[in-house]
Amino acid sequence: MTAARKLRIMTGSMSNFVAIRDVQLVYGKGVGVQALDGLDLDVKEGEFAAVVGRSGCGKSSLMKLVTGLLPPTEGTIEVDGKEVDGPLKIVGMAFQNPTLLPWRQILSNVMLPFEIVDEHRYKVRMQRAEYEIKARALLNSVGLGGVEKKYPWQLSGGMQQRASLCRALVHQPALLMLDEPFGALDAFTREELWDVLQNLWMTRRFTTILVTHDLREAVYLADKVHVMSNRPGRIVATHEVPIERPRRSETAFEPRFLNIVQSLREQIRAESSATDRPAAARDAS
Amino acid sequence: MTTTATTKKTKKKASSLERAMPWLVPAFPWIVSVATVVIWEIGCAVFSVPEFILPRPSRIAGVLISAADPIWFHSKHTLITTLIGFALSVAFGLLVGIAVGSSRLIYGGFYPLLVGFNSVPKVALVPVLVVWFGIGTIPAILTAFLMSFFPIVVNVATGLATVEPELHDVLRSLGAKKRDLIFKVGLPRSLPFFFASLKVAVTLAFVGSIISESIASSEGIGTLMVRAASDFRISLVFAGLVVTAAMGIVMYTAFAVLERHTTGWATRRVDVR
Amino acid sequence: MFNSVVRVAVAVFTLAATSVAALAQAPVKLVLDYAIQGQQSPIVLAADGGYFSRAGVNVQVDRGYGSADAITKVATGAYDMAFADFSVLVQFNGRQGSAKLINVFQVYDVAPMVILALKKSNITKPADLAGKKIASPPGASSRVIFPAFAAANKIDTSSIQWLDVTPQLRETLLMQGQADATTALITDLAGLKHLNISEDDLSVMRFSDYGVNLYGHALVTTSEFAAKNPDVVKKVVKGVGEALKASIANPDLAIAAIKKRDPLVDEALERHRLDLVIKNAIVTDHVKKAGLSAVDMDRMKKTIDIVTATFKTPSVEARSIYHSEYLPPRSELMLP
Numbered sequence: 001m002t003a004a005r006k007l008r009i010m011t012g013s014m015s016n017f018v019a020i021r022d023v024q025l026v027y028g029k030g031v032g033v034q035a036l037d038g039l040d041l042d043v044k045e046g047e048f049a050a051v052v053g054r055s056g057c058g059k060s061s062l063m064k065l066v067t068g069l070l071p072p073t074e075g076t077i078e079v080d081g082k083e084v085d086g087p088l089k090i091v092g093m094a095f096q097n098p099t100l101l102p103w104r105q106i107l108s109n110v111m112l113p114f115e116i117v118d119e120h121r122y123k124v125r126m127q128r129a130e131y132e133i134k135a136r137a138l139l140n141s142v143g144l145g146g147v148e149k150k151y152p153w154q155l156s157g158g159m160q161q162r163a164s165l166c167r168a169l170v171h172q173p174a175l176l177m178l179d180e181p182f183g184a185l186d187a188f189t190r191e192e193l194w195d196v197l198q199n200l201w202m203t204r205r206f207t208t209i210l211v212t213h214d215l216r217e218a219v220y221l222a223d224k225v226h227v228m229s230n231r232p233g234r235i236v237a238t239h240e241v242p243i244e245r246p247r248r249s250e251t252a253f254e255p256r257f258l259n260i261v262q263s264l265r266e267q268i269r270a271e272s273s274a275t276d277r278p279a280a281a282r283d284a285s
Numbered sequence: 286m287t288t289t290a291t292t293k294k295t296k297k298k299a300s301s302l303e304r305a306m307p308w309l310v311p312a313f314p315w316i317v318s319v320a321t322v323v324i325w326e327i328g329c330a331v332f333s334v335p336e337f338i339l340p341r342p343s344r345i346a347g348v349l350i351s352a353a354d355p356i357w358f359h360s361k362h363t364l365i366t367t368l369i370g371f372a373l374s375v376a377f378g379l380l381v382g383i384a385v386g387s388s389r390l391i392y393g394g395f396y397p398l399l400v401g402f403n404s405v406p407k408v409a410l411v412p413v414l415v416v417w418f419g420i421g422t423i424p425a426i427l428t429a430f431l432m433s434f435f436p437i438v439v440n441v442a443t444g445l446a447t448v449e450p451e452l453h454d455v456l457r458s459l460g461a462k463k464r465d466l467i468f469k470v471g472l473p474r475s476l477p478f479f480f481a482s483l484k485v486a487v488t489l490a491f492v493g494s495i496i497s498e499s500i501a502s503s504e505g506i507g508t509l510m511v512r513a514a515s516d517f518r519i520s521l522v523f524a525g526l527v528v529t530a531a532m533g534i535v536m537y538t539a540f541a542v543l544e545r546h547t548t549g550w551a552t553r554r555v556d557v558r
Numbered sequence: 559m560f561n562s563v564v565r566v567a568v569a570v571f572t573l574a575a576t577s578v579a580a581l582a583q584a585p586v587k588l589v590l591d592y593a594i595q596g597q598q599s600p601i602v603l604a605a606d607g608g609y610f611s612r613a614g615v616n617v618q619v620d621r622g623y624g625s626a627d628a629i630t631k632v633a634t635g636a637y638d639m640a641f642a643d644f645s646v647l648v649q650f651n652g653r654q655g656s657a658k659l660i661n662v663f664q665v666y667d668v669a670p671m672v673i674l675a676l677k678k679s680n681i682t683k684p685a686d687l688a689g690k691k692i693a694s695p696p697g698a699s700s701r702v703i704f705p706a707f708a709a710a711n712k713i714d715t716s717s718i719q720w721l722d723v724t725p726q727l728r729e730t731l732l733m734q735g736q737a738d739a740t741t742a743l744i745t746d747l748a749g750l751k752h753l754n755i756s757e758d759d760l761s762v763m764r765f766s767d768y769g770v771n772l773y774g775h776a777l778v779t780t781s782e783f784a785a786k787n788p789d790v791v792k793k794v795v796k797g798v799g800e801a802l803k804a805s806i807a808n809p810d811l812a813i814a815a816i817k818k819r820d821p822l823v824d825e826a827l828e829r830h831r832l833d834l835v836i837k838n839a840i841v842t843d844h845v846k847k848a849g850l851s852a853v854d855m856d857r858m859k860k861t862i863d864i865v866t867a868t869f870k871t872p873s874v875e876a877r878s879i880y881h882s883e884y885l886p887p888r889s890e891l892m893l894p
Contacts, residue, residue, distance in 0.1 A: 067458045089460035099451045103473045103550045115469065116459045151550060171459070337654065338634055412727055419736050420693075420721050501723040508722050515626040515697035517653045 016078075017045035017175065017207045018066060023075030024232075025061050035061045037232035039075070043209060043224075045174075048201055050210045050222035051235075052264060054272065058233030059211040063179045066209065067091050079175065089117060092168030092176045092206075096183045098160040100152040106163050107148035110135045113171040120171065138166045141203075142196050158189035162196060169200060178210045182217065191249060194220050198246060215261045215268075220247055225264060229271050237267055340520040348524040355509065360528050362504040363494050366422055367536075370429025371490040375483070378434045382441025386475075387467050392442070403435040408496055415501045425497040425505065432493035433486040440482035444475025477551035480544035487536045495529065506532075585618040586790055589637040591625045591699075591775060592725065594819065596831030597745050599812035601641055604801030606815045613800070615793035624697025624725075625775075626650075632780060633658055639779040639794060643669065643699035645706075645772050645865045648879065652871025660781050662884045663795045664851040665802070666774025666839040670744035671700040671765040673707075679738050682761050684711035684768055693721040693728050693737035700741035703770065706868040710769035729753060744838045748830035772861040773853070774839055784881065791884045799850055799891055806836055806893060841893065849891035853880060 018041070025036040035058045043049045051059055064070040065077055068084045077084045092113070100109045114124040114131050124131050139148060142162045152160055161181060168176060178197075182190040198221060201208060212218055218225045219241055227237045239260060243251060251257055322342045328334070329341040336344065349356065381399075384391050407428050414424035445467065452470050461469070498507030506525050513521035590598045602619055604610050610617045622628040625643040629650050632640045644666075647659050673692075675681035681690065684707070694701040708715045721737055729749050731737040740746075744764070747757055765772070777798060784791050805812040809832050817823045845852065858876040866873045885891065 064454075069454055069457060087457045087460055091458050093455055093458045095451050095455075097449075097451055099449065099455055101452070101470065101473065103476075112456075112469070113459050116456060116461045116465055118460060153550070167455075177458075335633075335654070337630065412724070412730075415723075415727055416730055416734070420723065420727075420731060498722075501721070501727050503719060503721050511722060512696045514630075515624065515695075515702065517626065517630070517650050 016042045017047070017080060018043040018209065019076075019078040020066070021076045021078075023065060023072045023077060025058070025065065025070070026073045027061075034232040036065075036072075037234055039234045041226060041235055043207060045207055046205045047224065048208045048210070048222045050212060050218035050225045051228055052212060052215055052218050052225055052268070053228030053233065054230055054268065055213060057228045057230050059213075059228060060179055062228075062233070063093075063177050063209075063211055066175075067093060067177055088175070090174045092171070092173040094161070094164045094168040094176075094178050094181045096180045098152070098157075098164035100160055100163060100167070102152050105149050105151055106139070106144065106155070107132065107135055109152065110139060110163060110166045110170050112167060117171050135166070135170055138170055139163070141200065142166060156189075158185050158193065161185060161189075161193060165193075165197065165200070169204070169206070172204070172206075174206060176206045176208045178208065178212075180212055181210075183213070190214075190217070195248075197221060202245060215264045216252060219243075219257060219260050219264070220252055225260070227264065227267050227271070236271060239264060337517060337519045340523050344520045345523045345527060348518075348520045349527065352521060352524065356506075356524060356528055359504055359506045359509040359525075360532060363425075363491070363498065363506045364532060366425040366497075366505065367429050367487070367491045367494045370426040370494065371433055371487050373426070373430040374434040374437055374486055374490060377430070378437025378482075378486070379441060379479075381434075382438045382475075382479075383445065383467060383472070385438060386442035386445030387463065387471065399435065399438060407432050407493060408500070411497050411500045414497070420501045421503055425494045425502060428497035429490035429493040432496075433490035436482045436485045436489065437479070440478040441475055444478035445471040448474050477544075477548040480540070480548055483540045484537050484544065487540055488533055491529075491533055491536060585616040586639060586794060587618050587620070587637045588639045588641065588794070589620050589628045589631050590622040591628050591640070591642045592623070593621045594816050595745070596748070596813065596816075596828035596833075597743075597835045598641065599816045599828065599832055600801045600805040601798060602819060603805055603812040603815040604797045606818060607801060607804070607811070609801040609804070610794065610797035613793040613797040615790055615797065617794060617797065624695060625699045626697040626702060629659060629778065632778060635780075638783050639777060639791075641665070641775060642778055643702075643774060644776045644778075645669065645703050645774075645861065646699050647776070647778050648862050648865040648874075649702065649869050649871070651874070651879065652866055652869055655872075658780060659778050659879075660784060661776040661778055661880045662784065662791055663777035663798060664773055664853050664880070665776055665798070666835075667842040667845050668766055668839050669699065669703070669772040669774030670835065670839040671703060671707075671770070671772075671774075672742055672744055672746070673739055673763040673765075674732065674742050674746060674750070675739035675761045675763075676732065676735070676755075677759055677761050679761075681739055682763075684708075684713055684763065687713055687718060687739060689717045689719075690738040691719045691721055691736070692739050692741060693723050693731040694741045695725045695728065696722050698725065698741065698743075699774075700743060700765075703765070703772065703865070703868070704741055706772075706864050707765050707768065707770050709868055710864075743835075745831040745834050748827055748834055751830065752824075752827050770864065771857075772864065773858055784884070788884065792886070795884045796886045796890070799886060802840070802850060803893060805832070806841060809833060809836065846893060849888060849893065851882070851885055851891060852888075853882065855880075 020039060020041040023036055023039045024034070026032040026034050039062070041051075041062075051062060053059055061070065065072055066079065066084070068087045071085070079088060080090070100106070101112070104112075111124070111131060114120040120131070136148065139145065142165065144159060144162055144166070147155060147159065152163070155163070165181070182193055185193065194217065201221075210218065210221060222241055225239045225241060226235045227239070228234070229236045241260060243257060326342045329339060381395075385395060385399075386392070410431065411424055411428055414427050418424055418427070448471055452474070453466055456466055456470060494505065495507035498505035499511050502508045506529055510522050510525040513519070513525065588601070590601065592598065594602055598621075605617050605619045620637075622631075622640070622642070625646040628637075628640040628642040629646055631637045633650065633654075644661055644664070647661060651658055673681075673684075673687070681687060694704075705715060707713075721731065723731060728737075728740050728742065729746065732740050732750075733753055733755060747760070747762070750760065751757075777795060779791060801812075809829060812832060813823075813825050813829050816828060817825055840850075844854075855876050858880055862876060862879065863873060
């Protein structure tokens with residue numbers, strides 16, 4: 001974290017790090033599928049934002065737009081004051097599938113961003129040892145201290161996802177994008193990883209956008225939870241989560257926590273019946 | 286309760302056979318081969334099959350020993366032309382495979398040409414090669430190359446084209462260039478396909494060499510077999526066939542072993558779903 | 559019930575039909591020594607010009623892939639008869655140690671085998687071949703018999719570098735200079751002429767001029783087939799004889815027959831080939847006087863001896879290999 005950023009956070013004078021204005025996204029040729037329509041979203045620097053909604057509402061498309069992997073059909077997306085017109089280089093991404101490279105050991109996987117990002121790619125060859133120290137420290141902090149030399153298929157799903165998070169953060173990106181990262185894990189592992197992520201975020205304070213269908217997860221981790229409507233998606237509401245950190249598993253049973261979750265759930269249900277679309281059977285828990 | 290008991294019972298049955306004869310599994314291929322040879326020998330004797338139709342294995346073995354020098358001389362020649370042609374295939378196949386697999390433009394432009402070319406029987410090309418390059422080694426190397434490069438191209442291109450989009454997304458979001466995508470993700474990901482194609486390609490190269498030799502050459506196991514056939518020395522023809530088969534097996538196995546060593550990770554991938 | 563009745567009826571009918579078909583005469587299968595060119599046209603004429611049917615036999619004539627291959631095919635029973643070189647037959651019998659194949663009609667009075675070289679390579683006598691590159695198909699009669707030529711002219715065969723080629727490439731390699739010489743039949747001159755190399759550019763060494771005067775191509779079959787089907791063999795021989803006479807009198811007739819089979823045939827080229835083989839192999843002075851297949855048994859013995867000596871197989875009686883009992887009366891074999 002740079003000194004300037006620290007200052008900005010402490011004085012509370014954070015500007016919008018991510019600003020999405022009136023974005024439309026249409027897939028396919030011809031008439032196409034309108035994935036997003038009139039989407040507005042603001043995320044302040046250092047903020048942890050969550051986006052929730054039913055499956056298929058366009059949350060993953062939102063991810064691709066913010067990181068510049070897809071251009072919007074209409075509207076603007078700004079990150080750090082600049083308009084996005086191609087893949088950003090200050091982002092870390094993690095998906096539901098850990099997508100670790102199976103032919104590399106864990107340490108080598110985590111070091112991958114160093115080999116690609118312009119700032120480090122030439123230095124990493126000369127000063128590999130220094131970079132390795134950073135990677136190892138990060139792996140340690142998430143509890144993967146002894147597995148640097150192992151291959152991805154030798155680890156459990158939860159451990160792979162932790163490694164994936166490390167890879168997303170090793171180059172100290174200013175923005176972390178998470179697309180349902182814990183969706184494939186069992187309930188116990190999921191809650192473990194919430195704490196892992198929370199710790200990381202509290203130490204490094206990167207701006208985060210977490211896309212998830214799990215309302216409890218959103219409320220546990222985020223400062224603000226944005227509710228997305230069904231397709232064509234747009235943000236219909238934003239709920240603040242004024243619960244102080246660090247949040248613990250007990251926190252998730254407190255009335256104030258459950259109230260927020262409940263109001264989110266009702267809102268999403270209302271959304272479904274309002275737009276009269278055949279709602280997906282999957283219930284947001 | 287009953288189900289568990291039954292499963293336990295069948296499991297025990299299988300392992301008792303293996304326990305009784307644990308050597309059976311690795312020994313079985315040898316048993317089958319030896320049995321084939323024995324049946325062949327007895328069959329020829331019992332039915333008095335004339336030698337020029339089907340020689341007996343004992344005769345073939347005799348010829349292998351008595352004609353060992355010329356057989357070795359010619360086999361060596363074929364082996365060398367095969368390996369050189371194959372090496373050319375690997376180099377060319379990798380380059381073209383990468384080009385075709387990583388660019389839609391090049392893919393569209395060259396694939397029809399490659400497929401069309403591959404459909405031409407190489408037997409028809411050999412006389413042309415002989416006229417252009419002279420008789421002997423060069424047409425054999427070229428035929429070996431022409432027959433074997435296509436599977437390599439296809440496999441490398443397929444490997445590159447089937448990389449999971451998320452892998453690409455992760456790298457692209459870091460600002461990876463096209464080169465990074467190919468060398469850090471595409472090619473390593475394609476290695477299993479590549480090595481799988483090598484097994485096939487080396488045997489095709491071998492066939493190509495021999496085809497070329499049987500049309501126009503002065504050395505090589507193909508030449509030996511054609512001469513032996515016109516000399517009515519059918520045992521020698523079969524000896525040549527045996528040597529050819531043996532060389533083919535050795536080459537295939539060598540690359541199968543190489544494949545296992547270098548791509549162990551591919552056969553153990555765990556899909557996190 | 560009705561279903562099974564129908565099924566049985568169909569089975570019975572099929573069985574009956576196939577038996578009837580089997581009883582009808584299956585064609586005699588005859589394989590040529592090579593692809594269908596001018597030299598082979600009289601035999602094709604015999605089939606397609608009605609000579610076989612007039613003689614009372616149904617013959618299927620197919621192209622071959624060298625005399626050695628043709629003889630092997632007859633020996634295995636894949637074909638009943640062949641038109642192939644006699645010396646190769648003797649060699650085959652020698653290797654098998656039995657009189658498996660027999661000669662029933664001597665077509666070429668002389669085997670027109672030659673060594674061809676470009677004049678500029680200065681190969682004018684057999685000794686010049688030592689140390690040279692000779693292009694030749696391994697199964698061609700001129701290659702098979704070359705050791706006899708070498709023995710008769712004291713050439714060291716180990717000094718020769720053989721370039722094995724398919725017959726089509728032989729002339730090309732000679733022309734390009736990749737080969738110093740080639741073994742061939744006299745008919746090759748036509749092909750070379752087609753490539754604009756005339757006889758003046760070539761040095762031609764006929765085997766018959768250099769101590770290897772052999773009987774050439776003949777109609778061959780297995781002794782078993784002849785013993786089981788003597789009438790069939792006689793009819794085939796008669797048909798070939800008539801067609802030969804017709805081709806000698808009017809070569810265009812034979813050429814027309816092969817053109818009908820393959821519209822891509824170059825009539826001029828094939829006519830030239832046929833003329834060469836008629837002049838050099840079939841209609842010799844002896845044949846003009848004595849008629850077709852008028853075999854001099856002493857000369858035949860000499861042929862057999864040369865071949866057995868070359869391949870170190872035991873010598874055999876001429877009469878065990880050449881069987882004249884299938885020939886039509888001598889009068890029918892005389893040329894007008």
